[in-house]
Amino acid sequence: MTKRCCCGEGARFGVLGLVFMLAAILPVAGQVIENLDEEFQFASGLVELGFPDFADKVVQQILRLHPDQKSRAQLIQAEVLISRRKFEDAEKLVVEMGMDNTKAQAISLALARGYYSIGDTDKASKLYTEFFKRYETRMPTDPDLLRFYQDSAYQFGQMLEMAGQTEDAIKAYGRILTTKPDKQTQRRILAKQAELYVKQAGSITDRAQQEKLLGEAKKLCDTIQWGGMDVWFGQSVITLAHMDLVKGDRAAAEKTLMGNLDIFKEIDQFLKEEGLPLSVSPMAGARFLLGELFQYQAETMEKQKRGQDEIVAMYGKSLTEFYNVFAKYGESDWGQTAGVRAGAIKSVLEDRYGRKVNVDLGQKAAAAVAGYFKLPDNLFRQKKYQAAVDEYIKTLNQFPETEVTPVALGNMMESYAELGDVLMVKTILSYTAERLAGNDTAALALLRIGKYYFDKKDEPMYMLAYNAYLEGFPKHDRAAAILFTLAGLKKQQGDEQAASQFFEQIVKNYPKDQYYPRALSQMAWGYYAATNYEKAVEGFRVFIKESQPSPGKALAQFALAESLRQLNRLNEASVEYEIVIQWLAPKNNPYGTSVADVKKNQELLEKAVFQRAYCYAKMTEPADSVADFRSRAIRGYDQFISLFADSAMAPPALSAKGTVQLEVGQHDAAMQTFDQLAAKYPNSPEGKSALFALTRSAMEIKLYDQARSAFEKMLANSKAYSADEFTRIGQLMLDAKLYPEAVKAFTHVRGSTEERALLERALFGLGSAYYAQKDYPNAVEALEEMMQRYPKSGLFYDAKFTLGRAYRETGRLDDAVKAMTDVFKFADTPVLLNQASYDLGMIQKEQGDKVAALASFLRIGLLADPENPELRPLVEKSLLESINIGMELERYDDVQDSAELYLKIFPEGEAVAMVRQVRQDARLRAAQQAAASAQPAAPAGQP
Structure with missing residues (x-):
């Protein structure tokens, strides 16, 4: 091994x-x-x-x-x-x-x-x-x-x-x-240490410390050179030459380099022949340092204002050395810096001296520049953010616009964010969005800082970052996705307006993006949820046009129809419901592939069939088609009941069908339909209250005879119907001025429930119905019971007014005044106050207190706002009462004032002729009064 x-x-x-x-x-x-x-x-x-x-x-x-x-x-x-x-x-x-x-x-x-x-x-x-x-x-x-x-x-x-x-x-x-x-490892480490000592010495200005470091480097180089001739020997020579440069002795450095070139070449050749990496060749360092020397000489010549050709020649020698190091020894410790220096000198020759330089540094130059960012990048990865920022600033000042600049700026933003320097984050954000607009890497840098703040839940900052991204990089491939995400966040926060603005940007600027149809859908649904049905209709129509068959498209089509129905555009709605039916009725349609989707689509189909019939039941234009619409409604409800007999909407469908039949005069058929409703769906709310539905439907379309007949049947079987249903029928009867029936309905409620919401309404309705029939004693009884039970009733004012008038009709004038006094205590609107004043005036008039009555009427006539539509009739009646009472009291000036005001406010009033005549009479009588009061009295003692 x-x-x-x-x-x-x-x-x-x-x-x-x-x-x-x-x-x-x-x-x-x-x-x-x-x-x-x-x-x-x-x-x-x-x-x-x-x-x-x-x-x-x-x-x-x-x-x-x-x-x-x-x-x-x-x-x-x-x-x-x-x-x-x-x-x-x-x-x-x-x-x-x-x-x-x-x-x-x-x-x-x-x-x-x-x-x-x-x-x-x-x-x-x-x-x-x-x-x-x-x-x-x-x-x-x-x-x-x-x-x-x-x-x-x-x-x-x-x-x-x-x-x-x-x-x-x-x-x-x-x-x-x-x-x-082993010996080779030892020599390599010694060479590395010597190189670092020189590097450290070159970074400080303390001469004593510098000499100490260079002395350590010299000792190591001597040790290496005593060990024999090899790669590390060559590296030690380079280090010695570098030491001379640090000391400022360029002549010594050049002498050292030039005197050992043969040795460097020999080592270089050996490495090539043995297939060893040239990154350790001393030739790299030698040529780099020669390049530095030549560059220094060129810059010195510039200061001395030497000839341009001479200067260019020296820059050329420097460029040659740097370029050769970069091209041949790019992997060495010198290669990266050499590429950057070569690029800088190339720019000097081209920009300053107008010379064409046939040197292509290519991608390697970019890699060389990128190398200078390694130190701040490493500091950033080590989370040494302040040190990273300091190094990025130094490096960016040297290389402000390179391929790696966007990444560096992104790291700087995150570093400043970690350091809590929000102002610097904002500054770099703006700079990146403006100066690097359109650069994909810069776009990612902004997205990264946006994500950083998003994870921190810092909404102002992540919104600032994402908005800067959208402004600077609108064509970036993730722009639509970011807009969609921001819109979703705003929807979650309940800010529908802001969400809509983001969706609108997608629709406007990214029609080919995958988020386009999704934005259309979200916009439409947002409008729909906000009940902005006009906008919802626009959005759904565009979305449906752009979308492929899917459950979402079917749902949008149904929502389009619903929006039109909510806008009462029933003719259009019926057409859109028909489209839903055509899409979803066929089996194996493309609008639902999963079991869940098919189930949801069946629910949509059911609703569409029902609502289509509803539209036909309510459509009124064109007038000559109404009969046809109602026939379609009846057929539509029949179709619904046939297809969805077990649906929860089947009983309402039968009830609606019966209502349409009543409207078109099919009274017997309607009765059969409501009987069918009670028989087929006895446990449904509609089935349990079929007669109620019939009565209500007949009342709604003003078929009062049929309504009375159905109502009598309800009374005959009153236990089958709730107090709530009788209350609602009573109100319908009262509104239709069918007072006897209203009395029966409310009387039933009065005797069958103690539930306030129903009993309160019934007592008031009963009092109102009795009053309308001029049965004032019973009206008083019902309304007194109501006020006794519910003194803080929401119907307080209406009840007090009616009760006061009933008291007046029964001669209980003091009680009538008290009722109006109660109104004055709590009334807080001009309408209530003036109505109470008018009623009080009428009571005072009946009490014979005409002066007080006149004051009440004048208060309304002179002070109430006649432009208020609720007060205008009251003002007119009050002025007429003032005129009449004023004549009776011979207060002709008041009569004239009231008459003038009446003619001014009501120039086309029904009483204009009478008022003019009374005004004339008042003038004459006022003149007679004045003449009589001016005639001298008879002397004393004369007859």
């Missing part, structure tokens, strides 16, 4: 080779495994190469032969779990074993490596930090733990390096050296 190298180097078995080797090396039953370390390492290698099932078989075989190796086997089993992303199961193993167990410690390192592989650097860093803190002053001795130690130290160093923690990265790499690795 070949031991794995901690830094990813060393021999690797081919896939097929591993499979065959597995078959060859699995021990047979009873065979003892001599080298367990090798077998466990082999099993671990199988996991790493993507063969966890084979690894598990190896471990199971080992356990059968060596059951005492359970702890080591658990380590491999944990690696298998981690390879399958079952991190929680692996963590449970660690907990079960305890962190003092070295195998558990090895599993924790395997977990860290697994988390790192999926980008969860936060968890990986935590596990690595905890582990290396445990071994800060010592080395592990367990062979399995050592096997993970080197790889983990190197990976931890990479993480720290990417996070900008250079000093900690150097320390992490140093841990590898304490394990006494």
Whole structure:
């Protein structure tokens, strides 16, 4: 077996080779495994190469032969779990074993490596930090733990390096050296540490600290160079040249590079011939640093205002070096930066000097730029939001508009959100929507921050994000879906108007989107639920036109018909109900495929047949078709009863049919229908009250003889009918001025129930009916009982007015005044107050108190609003009463005022001629009064 190298180097078995080797090396039953370390390492290698099932078989075989190796086997089993992303199961193993167990410690390192592989650097860093803190002053001795130690130290160093923690990265790499690795690994680590020392020195301005760091780098480079000529020797030379640049000694750096070019080329050639990766070639660093030197010289020439050709030539040399590093050594540590620098110099040559540069950096340049965002991206993934924001700002200032800018802005928004800086989130939102409008990646960034705030239930912020998205990216493929989602949220909140606006945007702007018909449907249903039937009709018609046969389309068609019926557009409604029937009546129609859908459609069909008949029963235009409509209604109800005899709507259908028959003069047929209703559906509300239905129907269409006849039959079998039904019939009779029948109905209620809702209504109706028949004593009795039982009745004012008038008719004038006084106590509207004043005036008139009566009538005539349609008749009557009483009292000025006001308000009134005549008489008599009062009195003592 070949031991794995901690830094990813060393021999690797081919896939097929591993499979065959597995078959060859699995021990047979009873065979003892001599080298367990090798077998466990082999099993671990199988996991790493993507063969966890084979690894598990190896471990199971080992356990059968060596059951005492359970702890080591658990380590491999944990690696298998981690390879399958079952991190929680692996963590449970660690907990079960305890962190003092070295195998558990090895599993924790395997977990860290697994988390790192999926980008969860936060968890990986935590596990690595905890582990290396445990071994800060010592080395592990367990062979399995050592096997993970080197790889983990190197990976931890990479993480720290990417996070900008250079000093900690150097320390992490140093841990590898304490394990006494092979010579090549040791030299590679020394080269990496030297490079990081120089990088750290270049990032600070403290000269003393800088010299110290560069001194450490120099020691490491010397150690490497004493070890012989190889790749790492070349890298140490590059590091030394880099040190000169950090010190500002460019001449020394150039001398070092140029003096060792032959060595770099030799190493480069060796790597090519051996098929080894060029990413470690020192030629990459050499050419990059030469590019930097040439660029510096070009910039110096610009400051010195040297010749343009000379400057361009030097920039060209720099571009050549950077481009070659980027093209040939793109995977090296220098390649990414070289691509960016090449792009910048290309722009200088083209934009500043107008030179054509035949260099195509292509997608690799974009990848190079993207590399600069790795540090802030990693900080963001580690949830180090402030540090991530700081790095994003630096990087975006250098590369403001690149392919990765939208993602960076999205991460910045989320970072600021986590930091609670709402103002910055809003600023970046606006910038992204405006400057990157139309960019799909930017659109996703806004959707991401919208989802962030949605999960936080922060409605103002997620609405701001989604609205910015819709404004900046209206053509994005998820725009309609977002609008639909927002509309749904608004509907849940009960904001139908806002929901409708979102649906309307979909309908207006996305007619080909899959959400278009759904938005149409939702709009229509929203209007329907809000009883905006006009809009519902428009929406359903468009939706139905755009939709394919489905249960939803059938339901929408029925709702369209219902909306038209609610609008009393019955002719149109009947047509739409007919369409529902045509769609759903045939078996195996395409409007319902599941059992549930078919059942729902049957219910729709049932309602459509019923409502179609209802429309025909109520349609009145054109007038010459009414007879035909009623015939269709009767046939429609017959069809319904035939098809849906067991339906809950069958009794109402029979009752409605009987009503139509009464209307068209088929009285005998109607009686038969109501008899059929009682016989066929005796337990239904309609069947139990067939005579009531007949009476009510006859009353509604003013067939009073038939109504009286049916009502008498109800009275003869009154126990079969409820007090509620008698109350309703009594009211119908009262409204139709059939007062004797109203008295009978209300009297029955009075003697059969104590239920307030019925008895209160019956007592008032009884009093009103008696009053209308001029049976004032009985009217008083009924109304007094009502007010005694229900002093705070909702019919208080109506009852008091009627009672007051009944008192007046029976000569109980004081009681009549008291009734009006009660009204004055509680009345709070002009109509009630003025009506009470009028009635009081009439009572005062009968009492003989004409002066008080005149005051009551004048109060109404002069102060009430004649433009109020409810008060206008009262004003007219009051003015006429004022005129008459004024003449009787010889108060001619009041008469003239009332007459003038009457003629002004009622110029076409029936009493105009009489009022004019009275006005003239009042003027004459007023003049006579004035003359009489002006005539001097006879002297004293004269006859």
